[in-house]
Amino acid sequence: MFKHDLLQRYLPQFGAMTGKQSHDQRVVYLDGYAGEGRYENGDPASGEIALRVASHLRSRTGLTLECFFSEQQQKSFQRLDxxxxxxxxxxxxxHAHRGEVDGVLDQVVESAAREPLFLFLDPCGLVLPQDRLVDVLARKRPYKRPATELLMNFSMMAVWRLGGHVRSPHGNERSLQRFDDVCGGTWWREHFADAVTARDKDSAAADAIEAVAEGYALRLAEHTGMLVQSVPVSHSPRKRAVYRLVFATRSPYGLWVFGDTVARARATWWETLEEREDDALFSVTSLTRPDPKAVEREAVPHIADNLAALLARLRRPVRLVDYPLEVFGDYYGQVTEPAARSAVRLLHEQGRTPSDGVGVKRTREIMVHPGRATA
Structure with missing residues (x-):
């Protein structure tokens, strides 16, 4: 639910942000593990979500979102097709392709040679080898324009299982080598090797999973030259992530919009869980979900301090959208962009900037000027 809500929110914005980079008003989209496209209960899965977005963009804006879908299993492919x-x-x-995504990837990239390209990779298990992704993102699509973005599911559960092979004397070497390819090397094994000698092995293994996920994102950024952000997704704020959504872009603007979209999708996801528990004696979700307003109140002074530090370092005016990670810090993907406007207002009230954001329609476009305290 979270991934699909995020996709249907972000994909239209990707088209709007990048459509002008196309020479024929066309944006290319690939769903590399599309499944059936629609659930048996009639709800849209990722495939139909993209098709609905494409239909909407075509009728409302004249933009063509050309969709490519890949699915290996015959039964699922037939329904998708x-x-x-x-x-x-x-x-x-x-277009629907029967087979592995690797078999259609080059065709899609070639089709998007002069167009923006969005890749959505949501496998049930392991994703493409990192060398293959680097080939596409860094060699075939190395430029800022036309835009290239990636949204990928990095399964923490798969890492957990594979980490068990490292820790076991009877581990499956073939499976380990497959994940070596995904990670672009054997570096990830060292994290689990250390867990073998740890006093609390379960906790050490859980920490190793987080370290592998973070290391993967860092290496993807290093090898592609892209801005990469890894967003953890868990069943509750107090539980470890089940998977991470890895987002890659070359645009700070895209990074800003993605963070805002993640926060909105997260709120919708929690609301959906609460609706499903309405008939229960009490709501488990209500006990674990943080109050969004409380999170924003907590976030605003931190974002204000982040802004002040950024202004002090750069010693010049900054446009919010150009520095999404520096502005939001630990609250990236946790709060929506209005929190940044509130932070600007707080900074102004504290006399730390002459800027108050008044009159600027879109929060992301606010220019914040250094004040005496930050100059």
């Missing part, structure tokens, strides 16, 4: 054909009949440009 049926849905694709329905939308093709409505004028949506869409």
């Amino acid at each position: 049926d849905i694709v054909q329905q939308y093709r009949g409505r004028g949506v440009r869409a």
